[in-house]
Amino acid sequence: MRRSAVIAAGAALSALALTACGGASTPASGTGATGPATTGGTVHYLLSSDYSHLDPVRGWDGGVNNFYRLIYRGLTTFGAGPGKEGTKIVPDLATTTGTATDDNKTWTFTLKDDIFFEDGTPITSEAMKFGVARAWDPEAGIGSPYARLLIDAPKSYKGPYVSGDLDTIETPDPKTIVFHLKKPFADFASALAQPNFVPFPKGTGAANAFDAKPIASGPYKVESYQRGASLKLVRNPHWKAATDTVRAAKPDRFQITFGLDGATIDERMLAGQGADANAIAGAIQAATVARIQAPQFKARTLSTYMGCTTYMSFNTTKKPLGDVRVRQAINHAINKDTVVAGDGGTALATRATSIQPPTIVGRVDYDPYPTDLAKARQLLEEAGLADGFDLTLDVRPVPRQQGMAVAIQEALKPLKVNVKINNIDTSTFYEVIATPAQQHDAALTGWCPDWSSGATFLPPLFDGRNIYDKGNQNLAQINDKAVNERIDEIAEMTDVDAANAAYAELDKQIMELAPIVPLLYEKNVTVIGDNIAGAYLSDAYSGGIDLVSVGLKTPGK
Amino acid sequence: MARYLAGRIAGLALILFMVCLFTYLIFFQLSPDPAVMICGKTCTPERIVQIRTILGLDEPFLSQFRDFLVGLFAGRDYGSGANLIHCPAPCLGYSFQTSQSVWEMIVDRLPVSATVAVGAAVLWLLAGIGAGLLSAVKEGTWWDRTLMGLALGGASIPNYVLALSLQYVLVVHLQILPFPSAVAFSDGPVLWFQSYLMPWVVLATGYACLYARLTRANVIDTLAENFMRTARAKGLSPVLTMRRHALRPALTPITTIFGMDFAALLGGALITETVFGLNGVGKMAADSIAKNDQPVIMAVTLLAATFVVVGNVVVDLVYTGLDPRVRIR
Numbered sequence: 001m002r003r004s005a006v007i008a009a010g011a012a013l014s015a016l017a018l019t020a021c022g023g024a025s026t027p028a029s030g031t032g033a034t035g036p037a038t039t040g041g042t043v044h045y046l047l048s049s050d051y052s053h054l055d056p057v058r059g060w061d062g063g064v065n066n067f068y069r070l071i072y073r074g075l076t077t078f079g080a081g082p083g084k085e086g087t088k089i090v091p092d093l094a095t096t097t098g099t100a101t102d103d104n105k106t107w108t109f110t111l112k113d114d115i116f117f118e119d120g121t122p123i124t125s126e127a128m129k130f131g132v133a134r135a136w137d138p139e140a141g142i143g144s145p146y147a148r149l150l151i152d153a154p155k156s157y158k159g160p161y162v163s164g165d166l167d168t169i170e171t172p173d174p175k176t177i178v179f180h181l182k183k184p185f186a187d188f189a190s191a192l193a194q195p196n197f198v199p200f201p202k203g204t205g206a207a208n209a210f211d212a213k214p215i216a217s218g219p220y221k222v223e224s225y226q227r228g229a230s231l232k233l234v235r236n237p238h239w240k241a242a243t244d245t246v247r248a249a250k251p252d253r254f255q256i257t258f259g260l261d262g263a264t265i266d267e268r269m270l271a272g273q274g275a276d277a278n279a280i281a282g283a284i285q286a287a288t289v290a291r292i293q294a295p296q297f298k299a300r301t302l303s304t305y306m307g308c309t310t311y312m313s314f315n316t317t318k319k320p321l322g323d324v325r326v327r328q329a330i331n332h333a334i335n336k337d338t339v340v341a342g343d344g345g346t347a348l349a350t351r352a353t354s355i356q357p358p359t360i361v362g363r364v365d366y367d368p369y370p371t372d373l374a375k376a377r378q379l380l381e382e383a384g385l386a387d388g389f390d391l392t393l394d395v396r397p398v399p400r401q402q403g404m405a406v407a408i409q410e411a412l413k414p415l416k417v418n419v420k421i422n423n424i425d426t427s428t429f430y431e432v433i434a435t436p437a438q439q440h441d442a443a444l445t446g447w448c449p450d451w452s453s454g455a456t457f458l459p460p461l462f463d464g465r466n467i468y469d470k471g472n473q474n475l476a477q478i479n480d481k482a483v484n485e486r487i488d489e490i491a492e493m494t495d496v497d498a499a500n501a502a503y504a505e506l507d508k509q510i511m512e513l514a515p516i517v518p519l520l521y522e523k524n525v526t527v528i529g530d531n532i533a534g535a536y537l538s539d540a541y542s543g544g545i546d547l548v549s550v551g552l553k554t555p556g557k
Numbered sequence: 558m559a560r561y562l563a564g565r566i567a568g569l570a571l572i573l574f575m576v577c578l579f580t581y582l583i584f585f586q587l588s589p590d591p592a593v594m595i596c597g598k599t600c601t602p603e604r605i606v607q608i609r610t611i612l613g614l615d616e617p618f619l620s621q622f623r624d625f626l627v628g629l630f631a632g633r634d635y636g637s638g639a640n641l642i643h644c645p646a647p648c649l650g651y652s653f654q655t656s657q658s659v660w661e662m663i664v665d666r667l668p669v670s671a672t673v674a675v676g677a678a679v680l681w682l683l684a685g686i687g688a689g690l691l692s693a694v695k696e697g698t699w700w701d702r703t704l705m706g707l708a709l710g711g712a713s714i715p716n717y718v719l720a721l722s723l724q725y726v727l728v729v730h731l732q733i734l735p736f737p738s739a740v741a742f743s744d745g746p747v748l749w750f751q752s753y754l755m756p757w758v759v760l761a762t763g764y765a766c767l768y769a770r771l772t773r774a775n776v777i778d779t780l781a782e783n784f785m786r787t788a789r790a791k792g793l794s795p796v797l798t799m800r801r802h803a804l805r806p807a808l809t810p811i812t813t814i815f816g817m818d819f820a821a822l823l824g825g826a827l828i829t830e831t832v833f834g835l836n837g838v839g840k841m842a843a844d845s846i847a848k849n850d851q852p853v854i855m856a857v858t859l860l861a862a863t864f865v866v867v868g869n870v871v872v873d874l875v876y877t878g879l880d881p882r883v884r885i886r
Contacts, residue, residue: 049844052654053655058656137640138607139636140640142595142596142608145604149599162639162640206639206640207640207641207642211655211657226836227655227662227665228666228836228840229739257738258836259834259840260834261831261832261833264724264736264832264833264834267728267729267736268736271728273732274735426847427846427847427848427849428594428849430593430594431590431591431593431594434600435590435593460598468600468602469602470590470593470602471593471596471601471604471605473600
């Protein structure tokens with residue numbers, strides 16, 4: 001998921017919201033389903049902003065990835081169901097999750113029978129290869145980078161429109177596709193669930209054609225699309241339910257409305273008048289949290305983790321923060337409960353202790369730095385900083401960020417650490433903090449994994465060999481030999497479960513260096529219409545409502 | 558007249574060129590690197606360089622600006638091979654965020670902004686001038702005081718407060734209007750009218766209050782003029798004096814202000830469109846600023862400037878028709 005996705009996810013909750021007053025309690029109904037959906041009807045979807053791109057090699061964030069599953073199919077995908085079910089990798093167009101040979105370096109997939117594009121042409125391995133090769137196009141390939149990162153390709157390859165066929169992907173017959181990877185990768189099936197491993201008829205989609213009119217392989221196709229305003233989906237008659245174990249695809253149509261004000265969406269969802277009874281929406285505003293505590297909304301409220309961690313990152317190249325004792329002291333001093341309160345209360349987030357959030361497979365719950373002011377003081381004294389120091393914290397000027405920043409400021413006062421809150425406009429915040437030359441002492445930021453594994457959480461943030469002048473994600477600029485080596489060792493493991501367990505240990509190893517302060521795990525809270533059925537929040541899509549399962553109780557209503 | 562017009566148009570072109578130059582300078586030179594934002598989460602320096610090349614950001618400022626101007630008048634090509642896209646004149650480039658042609662984005666959204674602007678303008682002219690006239694004629698009475706009191710109150714309510722309050726009362730509570738959305742006229746005139754009614758009222762309120770106070774002041778001034786006394790002395794009926802002698806001089810300043818206000822509104826009613834989720838130019842401006850989408854910000858600024866500058870010239874021309882004293886020979 002792109003960094004901007006983190007913003008999008010966060011902004012959905014934070015941007016215009018006011019901090020909720022009082023400690024609102026967690027909505028009762030967890031991720032549980034709302035009863036089975038019946039076939040037919042139109043599901044309305046109210047959103048504040050349009051999807052980034054309908055072309056799956058361009059778009060890449062929790063919201064659009066979830067949408068892509070309605071119109072596209074890949075070789076594998078995430079399971080459909082609440083909780084762990086949603087992060088399981090299952091076959092989609094392929095018959096299995098792949099056969100590995102050559103020490104996980106060569107992966108072979110066989111396509112199912114009876115699979116077609118929206119115009120009725122069969123989906124072949126050639127079409128699959130063409131779709132995957134589009135990721136190398138310098139203009140189109142701005143989405144998920146995993147095809148380029150993992151699959152072997154000539155260095156000069158620039159996608160099918162410029163360089164023609166990609167010879168390193170083999171298609172010995174119309175049903176078989178063979179990928180050769182750059183190096184062994186045991187979790188390739190997870191990478192394939194990324195949205196850009198989608199088939200397209202050979203030669204289509206040049207010059208951003210799919211952003212206006214995609215070619216569907218999934219249960220729905222685009223009927224009309226008005227950028228920024230509305231998107232209507234109707235059934236793809238050539239999709240065969242028997243070939244698809246994931247998508248229930250109950251409604252006949254989806255009608256998505258974009259560009260609505262967040263507060264207006266909440267009003268509409270709570271009022272549920274007319275067609276809004278058949279509507280779903282994104283996360284509610286923090287200001288609405290108190291209102292959904294009323295009993296009549298309990299049954300219509302869903303809440304789950306977004307699968308991300310919000311944290312304060314230290315810049316270890318700055319003077320006192322290069323000392324691990326100082327970073328540990330701050331970790332001990334910050335009371336996460338007050339940070340959660342500053343963010344809007346426990347309905348919207350829970351306190352974080354480890355780097356990886358609870359949705360990560362193999363993650364272990366532990367607290368390396370329980371709140372302990374005495375210990376913090378002692379560590380600072382050892383570092384010769386008993387008189388404290390100044391710390392500039394980069395934050396976005398939105399209420400929830402401000403609330404967290406003030407909580408941190410208050411928490412560090414007893415240590416005589418003077419926190420200066422430095423606001424950077426939301427539109428440029430991530431550009432600034434990803435440029436080490438412009439970074440200050442610390443920043444409030446977050447990270448969401450691309451799939452529920454430490455592989456897409458820890459290495460991107462803490463691999464010391466990935467410190468760049470621009471677009472840098474290792475904000476702490478931590479370059480620890482032991483951590484780097486461990487990252488390489490885990491990457492070579494052939495057993496995915498063992499690798500995930502190793503990432504949980506690596507989480508602890510990194511936290512000993514205290515490059516960040518994990519603050520909270522944000523939740524997605526959403527209200528659904530009265531007539532909505534089959535709704536649950538998916539761990540694979542930033543806690544959004546799983547669109548492939550949602551439908552209506554009574555379609556005629 | 559022709560010479561005057563030619564002069565005005567030359568001046569207009571110069572102003573628009575300067576607006577272009579400064580907006581370009583501000584957004585392309587002073588803001589952080591948009592390539593970093595596009596590159597996203599798992600990014601490498603090579604990828605950033607590649608994106609900068611594709612967007613043309615690696616070129617020197619002057620050649621970027623030249624390409625922009627050439628595109629504006631002659632169109633330009635983007636990409637190469639099968640990916641080649643020709644962007645016909647007036648080419649405003651492609652959105653960094655959505656890869657969509659900025660010109661098409663504007664053309665798509667302009668009807669919504671125009672609908673909002675025209676409807677609001679009709680409302681505020683009727684209400685503002687009507688209330689102003691009534692107050693002036695009934696100067697000092699409770700009519701005058703009530704109307705002017707309301708005007709002061711109306712002018713001091715922020716747009717978004719009024720918008721959300723109206724929505725809460727009329728839509729959520731009383732359920733007499735639907736939640737506003739950009740409904741097309743072809744979807745049904747009644748629904749169209751209902752959907753735009755609140756945006757019109759919200760936008761018109763502030764202007765109507767201002768126009769009411771202006772009209773009142775102007776009419777009272779005019780009524781005190783010597784020629785008005787003469788007209789009354791000649792025995793003209795009060796209605797005729799008002800219509801023929803008082804309104805014309807009193808309303809000419811209003812024409813000037815109206816021309817400029819209306820032109821500015823065509824460039825998008827940022828707050829109203831955002832609050833009501835109307836997909837107009839103003840909403841597009843707000844979104845592009847939030848996402849640092851420079852080509853779109855650039856285009857919206859240019860569009861708004863064009864409307865204001867052209868609106869000014871039109872106002873001056875209309876003025877010469879209304880007021881013989883400034884007529885050009």
